[in-house]
Amino acid sequence: MGGKLFRNFxxxxxxxxxxxxxxxxxxxxxxxxxxxxxFGIDFLYSDSWEVDEDDEGxxxxxxxxxxxxxxxxxxxMAIAIPLAMGIAIFxxxxxxxxxxxxxxxxxxxxxxxxxxxxxxxxxxxxAPIVQSTVxxxxxxxxxxxxxxxxxxxxxxxxxxxxxxxxxxxxxxxSAYAMGATTxxxxxxxxxxxxxxxxxxxxxxxxxxxxxxxxxxAFLIGSVMKxxxxxxxxxxxxxxxxxxxxxxxxxxxxxxxxYLALILFVVSFALISLAKFYFFGRKSV
Amino acid sequence: MNRLLLNKAILMFSTLSAVIxxxxxxxxxxxxxxKGIMSLHWSTFTHDLVxxxxxxxxxxxxxxxxxxSAIAVPIGMLAGIYLREYSNNGRLAAVMxxxxxxxxxxxxxxxxxxxxxxxxxxxxxxxxxxxxxxxAIMMIPIIISxxxxxxxxxxxxxxxxxxxxxxxxxxxxxxxxxxxxxxGITTGVLLSFARIIGETAPLLFTSANNQFFTMDLTxxxxxxxxxxxxxxxxxxxxxxxxxxxxxxVLTMVVLLINLMGRFITRSKK
Numbered sequence: 001m002g003g004k005l006f007r008n009f010x011x012x013x014x015x016x017x018x019x020x021x022x023x024x025x026x027x028x029x030x031x032x033x034x035x036x037x038x039f040g041i042d043f044l045y046s047d048s049w050e051v052d053e054d055d056e057g058x059x060x061x062x063x064x065x066x067x068x069x070x071x072x073x074x075x076x077m078a079i080a081i082p083l084a085m086g087i088a089i090f091x092x093x094x095x096x097x098x099x100x101x102x103x104x105x106x107x108x109x110x111x112x113x114x115x116x117x118x119x120x121x122x123x124x125x126x127a128p129i130v131q132s133t134v135x136x137x138x139x140x141x142x143x144x145x146x147x148x149x150x151x152x153x154x155x156x157x158x159x160x161x162x163x164x165x166x167x168x169x170x171x172x173x174s175a176y177a178m179g180a181t182t183x184x185x186x187x188x189x190x191x192x193x194x195x196x197x198x199x200x201x202x203x204x205x206x207x208x209x210x211x212x213x214x215x216x217a218f219l220i221g222s223v224m225k226x227x228x229x230x231x232x233x234x235x236x237x238x239x240x241x242x243x244x245x246x247x248x249x250x251x252x253x254x255x256x257x258y259l260a261l262i263l264f265v266v267s268f269a270l271i272s273l274a275k276f277y278f279f280g281r282k283s284v
Numbered sequence: 285m286n287r288l289l290l291n292k293a294i295l296m297f298s299t300l301s302a303v304i305x306x307x308x309x310x311x312x313x314x315x316x317x318x319k320g321i322m323s324l325h326w327s328t329f330t331h332d333l334v335x336x337x338x339x340x341x342x343x344x345x346x347x348x349x350x351x352x353s354a355i356a357v358p359i360g361m362l363a364g365i366y367l368r369e370y371s372n373n374g375r376l377a378a379v380m381x382x383x384x385x386x387x388x389x390x391x392x393x394x395x396x397x398x399x400x401x402x403x404x405x406x407x408x409x410x411x412x413x414x415x416x417x418x419x420a421i422m423m424i425p426i427i428i429s430x431x432x433x434x435x436x437x438x439x440x441x442x443x444x445x446x447x448x449x450x451x452x453x454x455x456x457x458x459x460x461x462x463x464x465x466x467x468g469i470t471t472g473v474l475l476s477f478a479r480i481i482g483e484t485a486p487l488l489f490t491s492a493n494n495q496f497f498t499m500d501l502t503x504x505x506x507x508x509x510x511x512x513x514x515x516x517x518x519x520x521x522x523x524x525x526x527x528x529x530x531x532x533v534l535t536m537v538v539l540l541i542n543l544m545g546r547f548i549t550r551s552k553k
Contacts, residue, residue: 013360112475114482118312204389
């Protein structure tokens with residue numbers, strides 16, 4: 001009897017992820033109704049965010065935080081992809097055996113540091129450097145993008161390394177035996193073989209960068225403005241939510257739920273893409 | 285010898301990437317330790333936030349993370365057991381695994397918004413339970429995936445030996461299979477605990493924060509991470525120093541739990 005009960009409980013637990021995901025979608029969708037009804041799809045490219053003091057309404061659009069999210073993520077990815085690939089190549093092809101373990105652990109520790117620490121460190125130590133070398137106010141799109149890159153590099157490097165480690169040594173050895181250089185082995189043997197895992201790791205890191213809140217909140221400047229220059233402050237969806245969600249009311253909070261819904265759907269789509277298309281059935 | 289030169293350039297770039305990665309780790313840890321230790325006094329641990337210390341914040345953060353683990357570990361383990369031991373690895377299991385992985389990557393701020401709508405808005409205010417549920421939602425998929433992976437490493441022969449002794453399925457799972465995967469699962473639990481104890485975004489508008497010491501989960505609950513966010517943005521020097529001290533303590537806790545988790549696996553092997 002106990003066996004059946006145990007089995008049923010484990011089945012229920014296993015279905016919980018499904019219900020939580022459905023629940024998140026349903027709740028966000030319901031609470032976003034007012035804004036969805038009021039602004040429809042135009043919400044995506046309207047750059048106004050103004051509360052009407054008298055009639056509890058206002059004009060809200062997601063364009064600025066959407067652009068801010070996309071640009072900061074783009075900067076982060078442009079920096080993170082080459083460096084993460086470099087680290088993975090270093091760990092799988094170059095590093096001496098005695099170095100692989102400690103460097104791997106160090107990279108994984110870098111991934112374990114809470115994002116709020118990156119944010120705080122970035123604000124007090126990195127922003128002044130950006131300010132004195134590139135100009136601007138210190139906080140802004142560029143600073144947020146660079147610190148975001150530092151945050152996702154270890155994550156991306158670790159998955160890429162795992163993917164590269166699945167390449168059978170025989171394949172690599174035969175290429176080396178033909179006189180190929182390390183770079184040629186990586187480019188023509190390792191990369192094609194581990195392609196799925198590598199692209200998957202990039203997409204997962206992309207999802208992480210899009211949804212990252214705390215590191216960006218310290219550094220992006222939190223200004224409702226489309227940036228003219230790369231050093232200008234702006235805002236992103238998670239940052240807007242983190243700073244203004246608690247105080248918002250009526251139509252404004254509904255617009256916030258709309259933004260959260262957009263973020264959730266986009267990251268859901270990205271991760272599904274990474275899972276189903278690039279990693280196949282294998283779990284990461 | 286163009287291709288040799290190119291090879292050299294790429295190898296140098298790769299090595300440089302690793303150096304940059306390690307450099308940042310070192311830079312962050314050194315500045316954090318310097319600022320943290322300079323701002324840390326014994327009284328920081330014995331006073332609450334309202335008196336310029338972090339005692340209530342540490343207790344609050346640990347309470348929420350521990351309670352979240354108390355919810356997430358049994359649920360996540362049961363789900364992992366279902367996936368590996370009961371589901372016959374069919375289509376349904378594949379879908380469940382993928383959904384759990386999707387949930388693992390859901391933006392933490394969205395989980396905060398979700399729990400706000402579910403447990404804060406209807407009950408008229410921030411409360412500790414909402415923070416706990418938000419953290420548990422973050423933790424469950426990590427535990428599912430670790431349990432699933434660790435159980436898959438248990439040799440089939442062990443299960444067969446259990447069956448040959450006439451054990452019932454759930455007894456074999458609990459007393460043979462899970463026992464054999466105990467170390468791996470413990471490591472996974474420690475790593476995921478280290479992950480959620482450093483979370484800020486899901487707590488911002490669920491538990492929010494409290495300046496005073498409290499154990500009452502129905503009211504605003506003190507949080508170390510939310511306090512760091514608030515303190516760091518205050519203009520006065522004392523608040524910033526406290527933020528550095530709190531950040532240093534948080535990072536040490538996270539890294540120590542992390543290393544502990546790794547050490548258990550290593551020493552067992």
